[in-house]
Amino acid sequence: MAKKVLSRLHQTRPAPADSLLPDLSSKTEPTLFVDWPEKERKVAIAKLHKLAAQQPASTTTRLPAPCPRRFKWIIFAMLFLALGFIAFAVVASLALAANADRETDLVAKLRMANTNLDRMKLLPDDSDWFFDFTKQDTYTFSPGGVINANAATFPATVGQGMTLAMLNLGPCSMLPPHFHPRATNFVVAISGTTQTYMIAENGARTVTEVLKAGQMTIFPTASVHTMMNIGCENAQLISSLNSDDSGTTNLANTFFSLPANITNTVIGGGLSAQDIYGRVPAVGTGSSFGPNQCRAACAKQGKMLKREW
Template identity: 35%
Template sequence: MHYTTALAILAHGAAVLAAPAPSPATHTTTTASSAAPTSTGLSLTQQLFLADTAADRFNLLPEDKQFVFDFNQHQPNPGKGGELVAANRKTFPALVGTGAGMAVGRLGPCGMNTPHVHPRSVELQVVTQGRLIAEMVPENGVLDKDGQRRVITNTLEPFQMTPFYLGSVHTQFNPDCADAVFVASFTSEDFGTGQIADESFALSDNVLAAAFGQAVDGADIDKVRHAIPASIALGVEECLKKCGIPKRSL
């Protein structure tokens, strides 16, 4: 995607969303089992990491219910377009040693999970309700038939899956007027998330000017920076019109 087009999309996302961009911590939900340190001063997750053997880890998880994660809970400070609840080694300590994580996301009508990366994991995403338009941009050197940077775009129906490769930029959009739900598995207990727009516009003005050239006027940098959409944001004007959803003013 060209810089000019990308910035136009960001500006549109800003026009329909007033919520501030969340920090990476808002992509997880802390459970009672991991929130407070024990008498040793170490969290349960830290104790599990330090256990001498895998068998010793089970002694640190004496209750059967500690092996169940409830995705029915709600994400703190969700975006305007939906929410995502993540099971990682902090929110679900039983994952320590598994090398895996999982998340369940809900995108409301016209909701968008804005472009992001997972720095430590591949993601396999399955749609379980509604449909999603998924886009992924692989690494440098992956080109389409016209020699332009390739963007892999697919519409996922219920129980269809797509992979998002480690470090690839990807996004999902719900083009319909009913909720869409997806389940995502990860190849890491600490997959992490970085929103591209939020990270890019956190850089200094000089770096932004050099990177984007004339696409961003210097006088507008702060306006764009403070209007970055939240992780899951309302977007795409055609869907808003179809569903009768008014755009939000800055």
């Protein structure tokens, strides 16, 4: 009823004698409520309030509030984030001996420092300049480990342009084929006997070396390389890279992370990429067990390590 009354405010036909509103139809243009004399507006408002109060409560029907659309979007967003986290966890596991930043804020400040002197002020304690390889989580010879002193693990390396890594290889253990996209790698043997392989690019020959204590080799930037302890004693090497963020790409793990239609086409034949990927060792500490022939020879000497998948 009240709506009908309000709709008549813009009508230009003459109002009937019993109308609640005054007759302003003599004007040639529609009369707006705000243009009424103040007294007449007050009378009209009072009558409208009175009329609204007289309406029974049942005439007002409240419809149930519809389910907000954004609720559905919230559910979708939560599922999307959950799947994204799972995907990230899978991809993150592919980096060879990848290191999580230990002091993110400090590293960020060191990178933003204008001068070396400013960086020195951010590292005021002697302990800031000390790194113990033997206390790191990846320090092991079973089967082995890559222990990096770099921007992620040792903030003092920020701005120095270098990473120093200790490579531990148990009997017959190996570093799987990999490459460093942002650094050249100088490797020197400290103990044991280690065989290395390096391929610089497509068409280049395979460079093979056998390193004993005091001997070294070079792996140029982005060259594919691998190494294996061919002895039955622990082998240890030192690796120097000309970047504090050299990066590492493990070939087998990354290749078999590609879509199956790609990997199956590349390997050809009746092989299944999924079956092979199931046998590719996890990255773990950066090292894995080597060939069975080597392990069998060491087993005869009582120096065989237990193989774990």
